[in-house]
Amino acid sequence: MSQSIQFSTPSRTPHLLHLPNSRFHRPLTSLSFRQFPLKYTSIRASSSPDLGSSSSSQVLHSPNGTGAAKPEERSVVATAVSTDTAAIDVDTVTEAELKENGFRSTRRTKLICTIGPATCGFEQLEALAEGGMNVARLNMCHGTREWHRDVIRSVRKLNEEKGFAVATMMDTEGSEIHMGDLGGESSAKSEDGEVWTFTVRAFDSSRPARTISVSYDGFAEDVRVGDELLVDGGMVRFEVIEKIGPDVKCLCTDPGLLLPRANLTFWRDGSLVRERNAMLPTISSKDWLDIDFGIAEGVDFIAVSFVKSAEVINHLKSYLAARSCGGDIGVIAKIESIDSLTNLEEIIIASDGAMVARGDLGAQIPLEQVPAAQQRIVKVCRALNKPVIVASQLLESMIEYPTPTRAEVADVSEAVRQRSDALMLSGESAMGQFPDKALTVLRSVSLRIERWWREEKRYESTPLQPIGSGFSDRISEEICNSAAKMANNLGVDAVFVYTKDGHMASLVSRCRPDCPIFAFTTTTSVRRRLNLQWGLIPFRLSFSEDMESNLNKTFSLLKSRGMIKSGDLVIAVSDMLQSIQVMNVP
């Protein structure tokens, strides 16, 4: 049995909804709202033979990034295309989770791991993918382009060979002031009362004792005796006691671990000194070269550090569009400066998503203001339908210890409770001793809090504001809002969204329904990008404009893989045909 609601506007190409009742076999040419009567009964599962075993092993790839397929790869692609109708791609981890836990218990919060020396090997990356990593982040502050290239290629190989859909995110260095790389050491300990030299001099060979190089030439001129110098937003603190030419002598007042290329800020009379930072470009010339590298290697997202206004985001988006990767690479604005908080709405409107980069943010605003800023950023992103990532120090103690602190678990829980789209590991996965355990903690805490939400039936009380500008966009929004509401009220097992560019899937995700959202899309790149958004289980599937045949095909493919069963209740929406259908899987 299926019931459907369909919308059609004159501006859209009229579509036929193929219904058994011939009454409806005609295009709708005016705005109409119809509830199809119960007559629209069975959607027959098409008897596509042999979809089971062949489809589960078959993965179709669109080459992502540069270069044509090698001759031996070409034949594989050709075979895949010819049997394309039988193929559906879904992440192997998600497939296992669905089978094990059932629909309701799949994880909705997405997980990002920063890749570093602790996790850059193929097996280490595979372990993270198995552990639920949805996005691999590459911080261009560290490592060479060759190092990052190897990681990106390993992730691609994992996706191709093992059926994962891990997306890659390149995070720019930005031109804020930071320390040098400690001459190869992984860290240096600074003790209370020690005097350290911060200098703009470069070292030829090894780093002199208690000496740190600084990335910014104007450093010695700009600081004053009495200023407070904060490393990594206050993980270590110094007071400037003397200036001698290019060298600045500083007394350690809060001891701690100095990490390579850590961010530096200085404070005077209780305020951040930021005149100089305001003059530094958000995207430096080195960043532009990194961006070119990211385009060539086919990264899925570029996260821009220290965004100050929407202008730089618009600039980068035009740059990407001019290189024909406009829709293929998502631009994420990192909110980690006072300016980015001031211009928050315009920045988020311009971007494809945002990151609450609490590390640097906590160095620019008083720490006690960070939680409220996080809540505000998450809310604004949700209202504007942009995915939001909560990042930094979620499980900081796990860099050294195998279990998190209670406070860290509470912090992760709060980010999940706010229903941010994604949580990000930094040092925990990049250079920590327990990257897999840290990921497991994120995963289990996410699952637990999500379950609590559903059990408590905490439906949203505040309605989501309309965001679309055109009438057709508004209809899509209303369809998705209604589909999500119906899904909750009827207790359906899943919402199915058929979407070419992913927009309709994000609109359903924005409503944070109780059930998982199966997002079917035609390209592997859109599928990977959807991996950043709350509750979306992205599938790659080729589909037509004929919803009945799409549904038949999907039911048949998913049933043969044991991912759904007869009787499951499903709501389907699509961006080709603005409709909502409610049905039991035949």
Ligand SMILES: Nc1ncnc2c1ncn2[C@@H]1O[C@H](COP(=O)(O)OP(=O)(O)OP(=O)(O)O)[C@@H](O)[C@H]1O
């Ligand atoms: N590619 C890498 N190579 C070596 N070390 C890395 C790499 N990526 C991260 N690290 C290490 O992990 C630590 C945490 O990494 P991360 O990239 O998350 O820093 P962050 O301070 O959160 O980011 P940002 O510099 O963008 O503010 C770094 O201080 C560094 O020591």
Ligand SMILES: CC(=O)C(=O)O
């Ligand atoms: C992630 C990052 O850049 C920060 O927290 O500062």
Ligand SMILES: [K+]
């Ligand atoms: K960075």
Ligand SMILES: [Mg+2]
């Ligand atoms: Mg930062």
